[in-house]
Structures are given as C-alpha cells and as structure tokens.
Amino acid sequence: MSDTVFEAVYREIFPFWEKLSDTVRALICQNSKALNFTKGKNIHNGSECSGVVIVRSGCLRLYIMSDEGKEITLYRLHRMDMCMLSASCVLDAVTFDVFLDVEEDSECFLISGPAFVAAAKRNPEVRIFALETAVSRFSDVMWVMQQILFMSMDKRLAIFLLDESARTGSDTISLTHGQIALYIGSAREVVSRMLKYFANEGIVEVFRGGIRILDKKRLRKLAL
Amino acid sequence: MSDTVFEAVYREIFPFWEKLSDTVRALICQNSKALNFTKGKNIHNGSECSGVVIVRSGCLRLYIMSDEGKEITLYRLHRMDMCMLSASCVLDAVTFDVFLDVEEDSECFLISGPAFVAAAKRNPEVRIFALETAVSRFSDVMWVMQQILFMSMDKRLAIFLLDESARTGSDTISLTHGQIALYIGSAREVVSRMLKYFANEGIVEVFRGGIRILDKKRLRKLAL
Numbered sequence: 001m002s003d004t005v006f007e008a009v010y011r012e013i014f015p016f017w018e019k020l021s022d023t024v025r026a027l028i029c030q031n032s033k034a035l036n037f038t039k040g041k042n043i044h045n046g047s048e049c050s051g052v053v054i055v056r057s058g059c060l061r062l063y064i065m066s067d068e069g070k071e072i073t074l075y076r077l078h079r080m081d082m083c084m085l086s087a088s089c090v091l092d093a094v095t096f097d098v099f100l101d102v103e104e105d106s107e108c109f110l111i112s113g114p115a116f117v118a119a120a121k122r123n124p125e126v127r128i129f130a131l132e133t134a135v136s137r138f139s140d141v142m143w144v145m146q147q148i149l150f151m152s153m154d155k156r157l158a159i160f161l162l163d164e165s166a167r168t169g170s171d172t173i174s175l176t177h178g179q180i181a182l183y184i185g186s187a188r189e190v191v192s193r194m195l196k197y198f199a200n201e202g203i204v205e206v207f208r209g210g211i212r213i214l215d216k217k218r219l220r221k222l223a224l
Numbered sequence: 225m226s227d228t229v230f231e232a233v234y235r236e237i238f239p240f241w242e243k244l245s246d247t248v249r250a251l252i253c254q255n256s257k258a259l260n261f262t263k264g265k266n267i268h269n270g271s272e273c274s275g276v277v278i279v280r281s282g283c284l285r286l287y288i289m290s291d292e293g294k295e296i297t298l299y300r301l302h303r304m305d306m307c308m309l310s311a312s313c314v315l316d317a318v319t320f321d322v323f324l325d326v327e328e329d330s331e332c333f334l335i336s337g338p339a340f341v342a343a344a345k346r347n348p349e350v351r352i353f354a355l356e357t358a359v360s361r362f363s364d365v366m367w368v369m370q371q372i373l374f375m376s377m378d379k380r381l382a383i384f385l386l387d388e389s390a391r392t393g394s395d396t397i398s399l400t401h402g403q404i405a406l407y408i409g410s411a412r413e414v415v416s417r418m419l420k421y422f423a424n425e426g427i428v429e430v431f432r433g434g435i436r437i438l439d440k441k442r443l444r445k446l447a448l
Contacts, residue, residue, distance in 0.1 A: 070373075128355065138365075150290035
C-alpha cells in the first residue's frame, strides 16, 4: 500500500502529525502495514510488542486472561480506534499482558513498535500522545472494574443490552449467552438465569442465537 | 517551610527538576505545603483536584468506592511515593474518582494542581512524567484486578500475608480481618473463614488484633 494512504489516515488521527519532520513521517509510513484479519483470529498475545494497531473497519476485542483461561473484556476497538497496549515497547510502564482478538472481520493498519519508539524519541508530542491514549484507556478499564466488582448483575446486563442496541441501532441482539457473559465479566449460567428472569418479566424475548428487547423503558429503569 | 526543604526533595524525586527554569522551580516550591495528617483522615474524595501528594513518612491508601460504600484498595503509598490520581486537573484523561485515606500518621508535601499544570504547560518533561506515573499505576491496578477477579482466595490471602510480613520485617501481622478484607478486596467473613482454615492447618495462629505466621514454607506454596 502506498505511503499516501497511510499518511491521509495518520493526519486525521495523530494530533502530532504536522509537527513531525518529513523523515520521521516517512519512517512511520514505511513501517506501516495494511492487514485484513478474519473473525476469531488472535492478533496480540501477551507481552511481546505487536506494534500500534489502528482499526480501519470491523471490531477488535482487548482482554486479560487468567492462568486458567478465564477472560475479562476490557474494551472493544472500532473504526479509527487505536491500540497502544499491544505496543509494549512504546509504553515501558505497562507491565501487564493483554490479548487482542478479531471480533468481526477487520481491516487494520499496523505501525511497527520500533518505528513508533524512534518517532517518540525525537518528538515529545508523540510520547505524550501514546501515554495519554493509555491513560484514557485506564479510565475505561476502571469503569469496567467498577461494573464487575460493584454492580449487581441485573443492572450490568441491562446496561449491556441497551448499549449494544444503541450501537447496532437494532432491538435484536445477535449474541449467545456465552458471548454476553464474556463481555460483562460473568458466567454463561448467570447470564442465562438473568435473561430468563428478564423474559419472564416481559422485558426481553430470548430466541436461538439472540435476544430481542421488548420493553426498553423497564430495561432503562434497571440500568439506573 | 522554606523553599530549600521542598527543593531538596523535588530534586530527588522529579527526574525533570534540573530541566526547569528557576521561575518554574520557584512557582512549584511556593505552591507547596508540608502537612501532617493523622490516621483515619480522608485527604482526597472523588473528583475535585487536591493536587499532587508526596509521602514523606507514614502511609496513605488509595481506593475506589461503590455507591453503596464498598471499597476496593488499589494501592498504598509509602515514603517518597507520589499520588498523581489525586491531581485530576493535571491528568484530564483520568475520569474516574478515587479516594485517599491516611492509614498511618503521615507527613506529606502537597503541590497545588494549578502550579503543576503551569509547569507541565511549559515543560513537556513534566507532562510526560505525570503521565508515566499514572500509566505505571495502571499496571499496579491491573494486577489488583487480576488478583480479585481471577485468583482463588487462599492464594490471595497467602500472598497478602507474605507481602505484609516482608514489608514490616515481622511474622506478626497486626491487622483485623476486616482490614485484611479491605486490602484484598474481599469480605471480612471470607477472610475469617480462610484464616480459620490456615490456623487449622498450622500455617498461622490467629489472636485478638492480629495473625502470626507459623509455617512460612507452606504459606509460600499456597502463594505460588
């Protein structure tokens, strides 16, 4: 892919782009790749430096995993979102392992870690941008943590269903109970039990492969 | 307190100190206070900007709290540790509320938020330092999160007792079950039950107001 394609995107997403020298801009573009990932693929796995990932289309899921394979979703990345936690060589201070999976077929740009580090060494703005991106994700993660640790399951599930419905613009949520459990950091059995309760109350209808929201007003009340 | 006292400490803890102009150094020192806090006091409460806190002696505890008052300890600050999360005006990207309590009588230096922001505006090194401090705490918090979400209670308790014994240099841990529960993000009843199990196994001895480690070897095995 030609440097101009990368450059057009980087100009849009990197507030520091205009401050870089031509040499540094060329370095970043020449060390960029456009990649297509199919659903289900694991892109980043633990502590190695996979580089900076920029989502052009599709959806990626970032999560942590226990020794026993239990996963907690920290956040999802959509179009024009950027993942810095996969570039461990850029952020020395990040010492925990994350995993990045392809949730929907995705096109991504990938900037090599060393090229980004070289740019950060010459331009403090690049370093500040990388750190600020990480710190703002810190806030997202704290929100997830508070959801999991503090909030009752009915509330968490109600919020998830409303968010998902708002995101897709549909009252039908095409996810299995197991997938929902993964998103909200719970167990499939717990989600199934709670959905059955919601269905009994006439709030949702559960069908094979998905959930349909019937009473958004009551769901919103539960989410308060 | 005279500026020289602050300056001596700041030279030690701020890697950027020598790069600041005399004016900025004077600004920071003139907007610094030395404060004594007694055990139990709350120093920072939610989202207002309390400034940058530097611990000179004693111990502070940083935590998050649910609407119902449930607390999760994120980390503790000891001598020469610094708290950036209490300076919300310095870190715009931090959008979650934290609380800071005095755990042991403490002497602290406090730099006003606006003075630190002014220094960060003139010197990118200051901004980078503040962000890096926050990102490295992000890693600490992820560790806590993994402990709480993934790890079995016996392991968490064993690690806590060993850490505490190493920190104080004593096999006697003078904390109540409720305090331990607060540290490891559990309930008092759960900690008491687990300590009773440890005691039955001859690993610890539980007495009024504390726990004595009897078999460090087995405790280490549990912590693996």
